[in-house]
Amino acid sequence: MRYFIKKTVALMVTLLMAAFLTFLAFEVIPSDAAVANLSIDATEEEIQALRESMGLNQPLLVRYGKFLLGAVTGEFGESTQYGLPVAELLSDRFGVTVSLALLSFVLIVGISVPLGILAARAKTKTGEGIVAFFTQTMMAVPGFFLGMLITLVFGVMLRWFVPGGYVPATEDFFGFLRFMIFPAIAVAVPKIGMSVRFLQSSLKEQMTSDYVRTAKSKGCGKRRVLWKHVLRNALVPVVTFLTMVMAEILAGSIVIEQVFNLSGVGRLLAVSISSRDFPVVRAIVLYTTAVVVILNYGADMICRYLDPRIKEL
């Protein structure tokens, strides 16, 4: 219970800090929103008047308070580029990014867990060498280059899907899969390489530990040792690792959405940075950071449940 309370307080502090930093980062920009909204030949009085009406002249902390309140209630003001509320822009694109992330995550776990177990059992030098070569190759391919190759082969040459097409999973699940599986593969491949390598090394570490020797000498079968003992003990680092992978997927989808012309949050972020649409950028950065921080919190909770020996830091 103490662990839970401590971690929750730490979560709150981290979130507040992240919000403050995000807020501050966009305060130091030389030109503020008022200048950005007006044409080049606006007079000083006009700029001042708009600043006043946008509340830019209030003290820093008051504006931070307003920003926080807005973040909690989902009010982020209007996008300077589209003239629409930021919340509306985000809610339209939210589904694409979440489904892309979830599908990639399923792919990564589904492929890398069996492969990782297989890799951990590779005993010969040649076997280890081959595993190392393939995982390194997967990690060396930039996701967006892979995405372009996939578009070229499956989209342009074989015509299996139309780049940029998207159907919500709730309407037509197979149509959704047909459009999303290719971007998901592009996001997943580099992370599969990473995960297999990680699983291999952490399983190997467990396999050489004393409790495995004891279990074996008791007459425990190889399979039982793997499933009942090794995998259970390897679970804690794996959960922590998968959280990191989830954060990496979110980052990876920023670029992959661009490659496949998917109108998701990541693409909106890239476009908004190019057009200096700061309300949108601020909202996306804050929400993404919050998701990552909360995921880490969740992972800590799961790890503590799996292994009650974990002490509070």
Added chain:
Amino acid sequence: MSVACWLKKDGKYNINRIIGLLFVAIALLISLVGCFYTPYDPNAMNADIKNAAPSFSHLFGTDNFGRDVFSRVMKGAGTTFLVGISVVSIGAVCGCLLGAFTGYFGGLADLILMRVNDALAAIPSILLALVFVSVFGSGTVQLVAALGILFIPSFARVVRSGFVVQKELDYVKNARLMGAGHLRIMFVHILPNIKSSLLSALAIGFNNAVLSEAAMSYLSLGVQPPDASLGRMLSEAQPYLFRAPWNAVAPGLMILISVLGVGLLSLEGGEKHD
């Protein structure tokens, strides 16, 4: 230790290490030659040979402006590697100093810095780089600064954990008794002892920097036109993917072989140490 000796492991040639060395050599050769000589001017446009297929006169074909793709890959690889090396240098020097002091002296500064480090490590670096670029504008210098700062924590962590272990060892106490100062112990005695973990951190850092540069330039937030960089070339190639796929394949493969080469070399170095 001769090269042939180094390529062997347990008496047999190690294929991964040979491939790694080969790839790094190719990448280095292409980018170094590109600094002094390219077959064509990488920025010279020629409307007559738009999107020409690979041939003997244009090894990787030409792009939509009739620029020679091979020359651009040579120049672009140079830019990309230069960004990678600068980023790693900033990250490694600052990270080493930070990690050395916090690891050696410990205390409150150590506690605070490591908490900040953990928080930064949790957030994907490309997101932070995007924030940095959106605040300070896009361009090569901003990109190097952003990535360099973002790479400090990873080096600081590696160096710090090395120092925490090493400072308790007898040779440090010995040196202390001999009257060596703290700075001398830190950088003359301890630092060479964590060489191997630092080297693999450098290799991983370089690879991450190259991949991040490519991703940022692909989003048009890094290296600006008309300068060639591998990521930039990929983003320019995308609209013509069907008509001129060599535009994308050439820079993509260049990224692949250089990152894979460094990865394979660093991998073997790490394993040998274990």
